[in-house]
Amino acid sequence: MKIAIFSNDKPKSRTFQRRLRRELYRLGKFELTSHDPDIVITVGGDGTLLSAFHRYAHQIDHIRFIGVHTGHLGFYTDWRDYELPELVEALAKDSGQSVSYPLLDVTIQYFDQSKEHYIALNESTIRRVNKTMKTDIYIRDELFESFRGDGLCISTPTGSTAYSKSLGGAVLHPRLKALQMTEIASINNRLFRTLSSPIVIAPDEYITLRPDAQEDYILTIDSFTHRERPIAAVTFRIADEAIHFARYRHMHFWDRVEDAFIGSKQLHSKRGPQG
Incomplete structure (x- = not known):
């Protein structure tokens, strides 16, 4: 061995x-x-x-x-x-x-049509540097809501005890093959409205974010930061791979x-x- x-x-x-x-x-x-x-x-x-x-x-x-x-x-x-x-x-x-735990599959699509693919053990976040982030949120390609706020965090069950929990997310048992999305300081008033609550999606569903065309988005994969080309969309789903302990x-x-x-x-x- x-x-x-x-x-x-x-x-x-x-x-x-x-x-x-x-x-x-x-x-x-x-x-x-x-x-x-x-x-x-x-x-x-x-x-x-x-x-x-x-x-x-x-x-x-x-x-x-x-x-x-x-x-x-x-x-x-x-x-x-x-x-x-x-x-x-x-x-x-x-x-x-x-014992095996689910991972997060992250696919980034840029405006030049190129794509990048990553897997995360804990979570992935997206936010803007100094201004409000605006993004449409789709679940299984159906528009769910238009988000305005500091950012969003999508976590695995094991990642639910990390940053997601500090944002008010639920703690999920790692045997659940589910993803959780939590908001980071969302704006809710008479003009803008979000669910304003963490959501947990099933294994056969996926989340796609389509942010406004800006160049100052920061995307993190666990503790690693990606700040490259303008992002057209990011799709999150449960990965085919799993981590084994x-x-x-x-x-x-x-x-x-x-x-x-x-x-x-x-x-x-x-x-x-x-x-």
Whole structure:
């Protein structure tokens, strides 16, 4: 089995990376390589895993990811840096087990008729720099509304816990093959009207944005910014591809949500049982 280790530059992550390499070399069962790996182990946090995902996006049909967090537990990181022996043991007993989550397919059409295609793990956003963004929103080629505001965010279920949530979007379980669109500071008055609510669309539907002809749109794909030619349309749909995680132990999604945003269980454990 070929394994790639992808780490951020923080000292704690680099230390763990070196220790992990030594242990995997010692076992003699794995080939450590960055070329065409079977498993990609990321060391850092969710941002590190996002970077690794985009580096290997063209190979995700046969790659499984494992996330190791050197800070607090993240949504994409199943392991902590102090669990090195347990992780190595799980790798040694690997039987190909995995869990898959949906991705966002983004197709950009420019006014010169050229197109670009991307996939996103979390979300894609579009906005203008200093002025109101105006765009018609189509669902399955039917006009849904004409939007005016700062911008729009289209997210995957796993991305629903990221930027979309801060915009007031719902948290979607990653087993749902659905996309969510949330508004960024929409304008609603007697002249302009939007639904002014997040919407979730079904797997066989897609969203197309046709913004007014301007040159100052900023389009993001996860944490990467695209600012190139004038955009004629952007279409978002559930991707044919999916991301696969080597899941060696069950970690309930709602436990991750509770730990990240509420923390009541951890607080209760510190206080102890109440008499």
